[in-house]
Amino acid sequence: MKLISWNVRGLGKPRAVNRLRNSLRGNHPHILFLMETKLDRRRMEKVRCSCGFVFGIDVDAVGSRGGLSLGWKHDIDVTLLSFSGSHIDAIIKEDEAQWRFTGFYGNPVEHKRSESWSLLRQLESHQNLPWLVVGDFNEITYSFEKKGGRLRHERNMAGFRDVLEDCNLSDLGFNGVWYTWERGRLAENNVRERLDRAVANPRWWDLHENYSVSHLSHTISDHFPILVDTVGQTMQRPMARGEVFRFDANWVLEDEAAQIIKNCWESSSATVPEKLHETGCALMSWSRDHKKQTTAQKRAMMLKLKELTSCDPDEETLAELIEVKLGLNLEADKEEYFWEQRSRSNWLHHGNQNTSFFHNQATYRKRKNIIKGLLDINGEWVTEDRDLLDVATAYFKNLFQTSSPSAATTILEKVTPKMTTEMNQVLMKPFTADEVWMAVKCMAPMKASGMDGFPALFYQKFWGIIGPDISNFCLAILNGNADMEEINNTQIVLIPKVDHPRNMADFRPISLCNLIFKIVSKVLACRLAPMLEPCIDKAQGAFIPRRQISDLSKAYDRVEWLFLEGMLLKIGFAEGWVRLIMKCVRTVTYSFCMNGCNDNRFYPSRGLRQGDPLSPYLFLVCAEGLSTLMNEAHALKTIKAATIGRERLVVGHLLFADDCILFGDASVEGASNMKGLLQNFGNASGQRVNFGKSLVFFSSNVDPSLREQIGMLLGVRVSLNPEKYLGLPTMVGRNKKEAFSYYMERYNKKTNNWGVRFLSMGGRKS
Structure with missing residues (x-):
């Protein structure tokens, strides 16, 4: 078992916390005792947990002074006995034996040092176990334990020797430099003292014959950390790295x-x-x-x-x-x-968290x-990497295969142009190097890279070297002087949505685009975004400036390219702009990365990619087709909109990316018209209603038999309450505690499993 004791001299700055964690990671202690944390319990708990010591106790600092913390790993059996601003006392079970540990902090004020010795004598009288005391005693035993500065008073050193003798505690010695505290960077004012040490009674010595004590090197604090190893063994952890290139x-x-x-x-x-x-x-x-x-x-x-x-x-x-x-x-x-x-x-x-x-x-x-196995199309369980790749490829080839939409023309005829000549002139202006750099600069530096292995950090950091060539290359594509097939390769990785996935539906596909393609796409997205405000129906609320924003993936996969292109043209986007957008969409190739294997390239014929900066905006353009159909149905009164509030606000539908609420009258005819409208939109756009997640909700005055009939006609569940929309209850009522109890349950369930993340309860809430 390894134990580290350290007077850290304050953990209020992220850099100090980072250095602490880095030191711990190299030594792998099981128990950690810290002094002078200068933090309150809440903040210190967060630091301790983030270091990997989920279990422990923290003592408040008094103003900017003091503060203690004792933390231990989950597999260490520790029983707390007592604590104060100067000590933490506990019993530790190690194998079949148990012994007592006291983390001790001597009073830094000289004339109050006797109070610390009285506390140590008091602690000694309450035990008969093997006893180890480690900490910063703020005193030396003899004058040779200090070099530089003024001489120590003999009475102070004698008082320290006396208390050690009274408590039957002996110095355990050390490996490394002789001193544990240093101050002064110049030779004339440099002072070194051995203020920190480990002492134990004879019973502890007998229990741990092979112990070792080391004064560890450090780069922060004026105190050295002390490592006590009860068995004197060194642990090593090998690190392995794959051969696929990734920019570190x-x-x-x-x-x-x-x-x-x-x-x-x-x-x-x-x-x-x-x-x-x-x-x-x-x-x-x-x-x-x-x-x-x-x-x-x-x-x-x-x-x-x-x-x-x-x-x-x-x-x-x-x-x-x-x-x-x-x-x-x-x-x-x-x-x-x-x-x-x-x-x-x-x-x-x-800076908030470090390597631990x-x-x-x-x-x-x-x-x-890691994907251990999957059910293939025949229901057989496969585990070999090649077979897993084949299962994924077959699934996505089918998903990204066009259904040759037949009803697109019917919907496109109803779409009215909204782009003006002036707006198109802005879109079609020649692209500039400044736009390319702005796109690079606003990207997250360490997001996962694509097949080329370069994250945005590489481009941002070395732009002075590579910037001119990258800008010219991107501008050649954007201004229509080059193709983009060479850079439009996308790697699909599968992220489990459930704890034990068994089939492809249990995974979320994430598209990793080459970053140089993302630069091109980001430049286009930055130009497109301001133009969508007047072009998209007010019923849509995703990805539009000053409207809410969400993250999505599943809705992209079935978008038909012909329908997308038709919608862009009908809304009034210039043909040159549409050609550029569709070039980004149509030139993509996919391959899979599964358990480290990257293979099975194929060419899709529909779908948008999560990970492509353009995709959210292009999906809104497709969803505008549904808004067009709903608005026409309301105008023709084939579907009746709802009226809300005293002002009789008319609301027919609310769309938030792939989530929507559709309003209509509770009649068989109205439900039939609604179903037909959704089918027409699906046939044109490739979208499909997820009946498993859909439901129909009625007002209280609708006959129960009519509710059931409409539910069967629509093929969705009939609900007695409106449940949730975008993860929140659509109706709250007076009992807010009951309405939101579900979220507290989810919160507790998630935070109970956050031990691996090394976050305190305060950290989890923040």
């Missing part, structure tokens, strides 16, 4: 990587996609050797740090010490980037996303 985020901190990119880019006369491929190959080759070199360099810096901290301080030594610490801090930053990228925890701002969180999150994601 930590390479942006490597000067060598920047030089490789510069050399590859400037020495090649190939096309932009070929340059990207050459650069990726060069970086992957470099990274194999660089990783070994980095490990060796980091080990050498740690040894150098130990050597320097053992030397007598002079100007040269202290300057070199600062340089080594800066180097280790840089390596810690690189490691945080590496694991943050792999964890895909985009909801965390960089990211490493465990990456491991959790990898384990969850």
Whole structure:
């Protein structure tokens, strides 16, 4: 069992928390005792849990002073005995034995030090177990435990020796530098003392014959962390990395990587996609050797740090010490980037969590996303990777195969033009390099990359090197002087929607587009978005500025390209603009990434991609066809709209992407007209009603037999209440607690399983 005790001198800044976690990750402690956290319990609990110590106790700081925390892993049996602002006392069960641990913090005020010794004597009188006391005692036993500064008073040192003798506690010794506290960067004012230590009674010594105590190197705080290993063993965790190229985020901190990119880019006369491929190959080759070199360099810096901290301080030594610490801090930053990228925890701002969180999150994601088996089209369970790829390919080939819509013309004839000449002139202006850069700049840096392996971070960080070529390449496509087939390759990854998926319907397909294509698409989306406000019916509320925004995926898969193109033209978009949009849609090719295998390329004939910046806006254009049919039906009174409120507001339908509420009169004729309208829209657009998730709700004065008849006609469930729309209850009423109880249950269910995320309850709520 490993235990770390550390006076951290404040954890209020994210950088200090990051360094703490990085130190813990390298040593893998089972128990963590922290002093001078300078945080209240709520904030300290969040820090502790994010370090992987979900179980523990935290003691409030008093203003900007003090604060304690004791945390332990889930598999450690700890029983809390007592705590105060100066100690935390507990019993620890290890294998078949149990022993007592006290995390101790001596009063930093000299004339109050005797109060700390009285507390230690009081604790000793309440136990007869093997006892280990670790912490910052704020005192030394003898004058040789201090170098520099004013001399310690003998009475103070004697008081410390006396209390150790009275409590039958002996120093456990240490490995590493002799001191645990340092202050002063200049030789003339440098002070070093051994204020932190581990002491134990003879029974604890007998129980742990092979123990070890180490003064660990550090780059934050003026105190050294103390590591107590009860069995004296070192744990190592191997790391493996796949051969598929992925740009590592930590390479942006490597000067060598920047030089490789510069050399590859400037020495090649190939096309932009070929340059990207050459650069990726060069970086992957470099990274194999660089990783070994980095490990060796980091080990050498740690040894150098130990050597320097053992030397007598002079100007040269202290300057070199600062340089080594800066180097280790840089390596810690690189490691945080590496694991943050792999964890895909985009909801965390960089600095709030570090490698402990990211490493465990990456491991959790990898384990969850592995597909162990699937039911094929014949209902047989397959487990081989090749068979799994074939099952997925067959499913999506069918899903993305056009149904050759027959009713498109009927709907398109009813659509009225809304684009003006002036609006089209804005759309058709020549694209500029500034638009390309703005598209790159606003992308999330570490979102998953496409088949080329480059995230937005690569383009943003090295734009000074690659920017001119990227801009010219994108502008050639946007201004109609080049094709985009070469960059429009999309990789589909499958994310489980349920805990134990068995068939393809249990997965959510995510499309990973090459980022250079996403730049082109983003530029188009930025021009298109402002034009949709006057073109889209007010009943639609998704993806329009000043209206609500949502995320969706399933509705995209069945969009018919012919219908989309027809809607764009009928709304009045210029033919040149429509050709450019449809080029983005029609030139796509798909392949699958499943359990690390990437294969089975095919060409779709319908559908939009989640992950393409244009897709949300193009789906709204398709959904405008449904609004057109509903508005016509209301005008012809084949379907009656609802009137709401005293002002008699007429509402016929509400659309939010693929979620909608349709209003009509409770009659067989009205229901039949509604069903026919939906069928016509589906035949034209490729969309299908999800009857499993649909329902019909009636007002209270509708006859029960009529309700049942209409429900059977529509083929959906009849509900006695309107249930939820967009995840929220459509009607609340007076009993708000009952209406929203479902969400508290879901919240509790999710947070109960968040131990892997290392977040406190406060962190989960935020």
